[in-house]
Amino acid sequence: MIWKRAAAIVMVLVIIGLTACSGGGEEAKSEVPFIYAVYATPIEEPWDGVIHAALQKAADEGKIRYEWTDDVGYSGDMERVLREVAEQQKPDAIFGDAFGNEEAVRRVAADYPEIAFVFGSGLGPVDPNFSVFDNWIHEPAYLCGLIAGGVTKSNVIGVVGGYPVPEVNRIVNAFIQGVKEVNPDAKVLVTFINSWFDPAAAKEAALAQIDSGADVLFAERFGVIEAAVERDVLAFGNMSDQYELGPDHVLTGPVWNMTPTVEYIIKQIQAGAYTAQDLKDFSMMAKGGASLAPFHGMESKIPADILELVQQREQEIKNGTFRVDVDEAPPVSD
Amino acid sequence: MEFIVSLLTATLRVATSILLAAIGETYAERAGVLNLGIEGTMFFGAFVGFYVADLTGSLWIGLAVAVLSGIIAGLLMALFSVTLGVNQHVSGLGLTLLLSGLALFAFRLKYGGRSTPPSIEPFPLLSPFRGIPILETLGEQYLLTYITFLVIVPLAWWLLYHTDFGLKVRAVGENPEAVDAAGVDVYRIRYLALVIAGGLMAAGGAFLSLAQLGAFTHGIVSGRGWVAIALVIFGNWDPFKVTLGSLIFGGTFALQLRLQAMGLQLPIPYETFLALPYLVTIAALVIAGRNAAYPAALLKPYRRE
Numbered sequence: 001m002i003w004k005r006a007a008a009i010v011m012v013l014v015i016i017g018l019t020a021c022s023g024g025g026e027e028a029k030s031e032v033p034f035i036y037a038v039y040a041t042p043i044e045e046p047w048d049g050v051i052h053a054a055l056q057k058a059a060d061e062g063k064i065r066y067e068w069t070d071d072v073g074y075s076g077d078m079e080r081v082l083r084e085v086a087e088q089q090k091p092d093a094i095f096g097d098a099f100g101n102e103e104a105v106r107r108v109a110a111d112y113p114e115i116a117f118v119f120g121s122g123l124g125p126v127d128p129n130f131s132v133f134d135n136w137i138h139e140p141a142y143l144c145g146l147i148a149g150g151v152t153k154s155n156v157i158g159v160v161g162g163y164p165v166p167e168v169n170r171i172v173n174a175f176i177q178g179v180k181e182v183n184p185d186a187k188v189l190v191t192f193i194n195s196w197f198d199p200a201a202a203k204e205a206a207l208a209q210i211d212s213g214a215d216v217l218f219a220e221r222f223g224v225i226e227a228a229v230e231r232d233v234l235a236f237g238n239m240s241d242q243y244e245l246g247p248d249h250v251l252t253g254p255v256w257n258m259t260p261t262v263e264y265i266i267k268q269i270q271a272g273a274y275t276a277q278d279l280k281d282f283s284m285m286a287k288g289g290a291s292l293a294p295f296h297g298m299e300s301k302i303p304a305d306i307l308e309l310v311q312q313r314e315q316e317i318k319n320g321t322f323r324v325d326v327d328e329a330p331p332v333s334d
Numbered sequence: 335m336e337f338i339v340s341l342l343t344a345t346l347r348v349a350t351s352i353l354l355a356a357i358g359e360t361y362a363e364r365a366g367v368l369n370l371g372i373e374g375t376m377f378f379g380a381f382v383g384f385y386v387a388d389l390t391g392s393l394w395i396g397l398a399v400a401v402l403s404g405i406i407a408g409l410l411m412a413l414f415s416v417t418l419g420v421n422q423h424v425s426g427l428g429l430t431l432l433l434s435g436l437a438l439f440a441f442r443l444k445y446g447g448r449s450t451p452p453s454i455e456p457f458p459l460l461s462p463f464r465g466i467p468i469l470e471t472l473g474e475q476y477l478l479t480y481i482t483f484l485v486i487v488p489l490a491w492w493l494l495y496h497t498d499f500g501l502k503v504r505a506v507g508e509n510p511e512a513v514d515a516a517g518v519d520v521y522r523i524r525y526l527a528l529v530i531a532g533g534l535m536a537a538g539g540a541f542l543s544l545a546q547l548g549a550f551t552h553g554i555v556s557g558r559g560w561v562a563i564a565l566v567i568f569g570n571w572d573p574f575k576v577t578l579g580s581l582i583f584g585g586t587f588a589l590q591l592r593l594q595a596m597g598l599q600l601p602i603p604y605e606t607f608l609a610l611p612y613l614v615t616i617a618a619l620v621i622a623g624r625n626a627a628y629p630a631a632l633l634k635p636y637r638r639e
Contacts, residue, residue, distance in 0.1 A: 042438070042552050049449050056447070158595065164604075191594040194608050197553025199451070200542050201587075204348060208591040211340040222451055226547055230459070240449035245549075332604075333597025 032064050033269045035262075036091035038081055039070040040101055045196060046222070046239040047135065047167075048097055051120065053240075054258035055095060063266055067091075072101075079104035086112045092269050093118055095262075098132075099165075106130060116274045118265055122166050125276040133261050133279040135167055135239070137290040138174035139317050140254035142324040143310050144236045144292070145178020147251060148186075148216045150306030151234055155186045158209030161220040162196045164330035168220060171238070171254065173327040175218055182306065187334040189214055199223030207231070225250060234301065241293040251301065252293045260289045285317050339471045341588050346472075347546065349577075349584030350479045351376070351538040356562035356569070356576045357490050358404075358534030364494065364571050365527030366507040366631035367415050370426025372535050373559030374433030375407040379536025381437035384543040384550040385444065388454050393544050397478075400540035401533045407433060408532020412525045419635030430559075441550065456548030476545040478537075483577070486534070491573040503527050507629035510636040520636045535559070564615055568622045571629065582618060586611040 037055055039048040052068065059066035067089070072081050078101040085094060086108065093116035098105040102123060109117040109130040121132040148157050157179055161168045176188050189212060191205040202223030209217065210231045217235040219225050225245040228235035235246060237253030261282040268274040283289035292314070299307055316322035355376055362369040369375075382403040387396025407429065414425035445452045457476050463469035494500040502523045505513045510520045538558070543550045561583060569576030590607035 043447070044441075044451070044552055046449065052447075053449060187597070189595045189597055191591060192604055192608070194605065195553060195556060197551060198556040199549060199551050199554060200351075200546050201556065201591075203547060204344060204588065205591045205595070207344065208340075208588065209595045211337075211344075212592065212595045214595075222549070222551055223547065226453075226456075226549065237450075242450050245450055245453055332599075333595065 032062065033092040033266055034065045034067075034089075035093045035095060036085050036089050037066070037068040038072060038078070038085060038094060038096040039068065040072050040074060040078065040097050040099070041196065042071045043068075047120070047196075050135070050239060050256045051095060051097070051258050054262045057259060058262050058266065063263075074100040076104075079108055082108040083111075086115055090115075092116060093265060093274075096120070098123075116265065116269060118261075118279070125278050127276045129274070130276050131265070131279055133258070133283055135171075135256045135290075136280055136283040137239070137254040137256045138170045138326060139285045139324045140290050140292045141171040141238075142174040142178040143314060144218065144252065144254060145175040145180075146182050146310050146313065147178075147302055147306060148175070148218065148236065149179040149181065149183035150303050150309075151251070151301060152183065152186055152216045154213045154215040155183065156189065156209075156213040157186055157216045157218070158189045158206060158212075158214035159191070159218040159220065159331070160202050160205045160209070160224045161190065161192050163194055164192055166328040169328045169330055170326050171220065172218070172331045173329070174324050175236075176331060177325060177327075182309070187213075188331075189333045190331045191333075193221065196221070199226070203227045219253070237293060243293065243296045247296065250293075250296075251298045252295050255291050255293045256283060257289050257291065258283070260287045285314070286320060337592070339468055341585070341592060343472050343474065344588035344591075345581060345585040346475055346479055346483070347584075348587050349580040350476070350482050351541040351546070352558050352562050352565065352583065353577060353580040354482055354486065354538030354541060355535045355559055356565045356580055357486060357573055358531035358538070359562055359566045360490070360569070360571055360573060360576055361494075361503065361527045361534070362408075362411075362531035363566060363632055364507045364629055365503050365524045366510065366629055366634065366636070367411070367524060367528060368422045368426060368563075368633055369408075369411055369415075369429075369528065369531055369535075370423060370563075371407060371411050371429030371433065371532075372426075372562060373555060373557070374430030374437075375404050375532055375535040376539030376542075376555045376559045377430075378407060378433040378437045379404050379539035380543040380554050381441055381539075381550055382536070383540030384452075384454065385440070387544055388452065393454075393457055396544055397537065397540050400536045400544075404532040404534070404536020404539075405529050406532070407536065408528040408530070409525070411532065412528040415635065416521050416524045416528070419637060422633050422635075438552065445550075451549045451551040453547075453549040454544075457545040476541070478541050478545050482541075487573050487577050494573065499523075499526075504629075506636070507631050510631050510634075514636070514638065524636075538562075561615065564619055567626055568615070568619050570622065570626060579615075579618065583611050583615050586614045 041048050043052040058064045095118050097120035118131045125132050189209050193201045199222045202221045206224040206227035215233045220238050225235050228249045229246045379400040383396040383400030386399040387393045414420045415422045461474045463473040506523045565579035568579040590610040
């Protein structure tokens, strides 16, 4: 009996120890701003991974002191974790993603006006301290669409996405807009897998699209590029440079870069001039928050006139003379 | 025709990992132990297989060590549910939490902070029927899929129904007292059944990371273990009927992806398609479940009076 109880206690302790695993750095008081990040998903998830990468870069460059915790989830822990961070760590700013935890995050932010809350959100900023950002990478997604429309031979293009939320919809719709601009006859197939993390399902969805004739794929989620490699078709990554997943098959892809946002917030905090605002522009092409992933030599597979058009549009977007529509309606297959 | 062949091809591929795990669960439950550690064992197997394959450069060594890790997971489940007689729901779910956490912890240590998931060259697809219509496409499968359907399932069935060991497994799941009275070690049989179960579950997980994807990420198993448990009940604890169940699930899963990709302009939301495999599984369970003959000693730890 005592053994049973002891074993149960050991098991519980091990589980608690493992699930409470969190990242962090060593204690060091300094002049640079102290930024704490609270992520709802594991940092391996591409969206939060981009935020983490930018903050880690700033920390590596000595611009901030950075600590973080991840995989907080959507079942009510966010508010508790944020309050603990605000009370015990007292950072200058808290970064994170508010999606799925909007009310909790905003409630905590209102109680700690001296801390800058900078969160990924589809909603607006709140005075005095709640700023929002989002992945506004529809511009490079549109450029990818131009390329996709130019390289397809079967005139069928596949898109596999997680959920039809506004952040995904505007990327997919901009991609489709680009496709149709250069190739009005091309058909775009859109499949959602209703998961942010199920690469085997995403791969099967992509294979189903290839079986339906697709010869170019847009990999909103992980798993799609694996299908492209297996069936020897071209693919676009998403969110980060995903060239290494398929060096002979990944053309490019929209890349989100949070560094402009992070550096702007650091400057504001250091100047004591932080204000709540929508940081949208810092995630767009003109300010370097969005870009096309490097081609890594794959431009040889893109027709010259298309490549020229892409470069021209890219310049126009950066100059502010061309605007890519923001369409957040759920996309459907042609 | 092309549509149906591509659908059937995908069906076999999708069904493989779930079927391996479900055959494992069949053995555990036949011996009287509900192993809810299935989801975690699959996830752990997927990670261990990937990690070892990445480390050694050999997919086969990866697979072998993954199966070994599943065997250890099975022994752990046996320690809790058989030797210690802990509630099977609690020990199984605990095992799933433990193994999932352990795999993610190790994943973070080894591959943490990358923007793309680590990947390896996966098992190749075989095409033994080159030149023969239909079979050429249908037969383009991983070796593990062939082994699962042509070796493991028949072997599992034969072992369960036509050997002395199988008889003992079924007996300890129905009436352990009688088995004990006949001089057979109940614990030993249950341990062996859980070892087989764990090995197959981990192989099912490793199939995902080593064959189907060649990568490891969070969510690689995504509830396939829970589906396997439903399929075991649907299949009435018979390896061949469980196989039928996994084909029905895999088939509707592959079908819904094709329906979405066809761009049918239907006035129904795409979620309807996504729900299809689960609706079909529930419907099949409702129909088949009426005759479900649960192993009589399922969930009951055996204690000598």
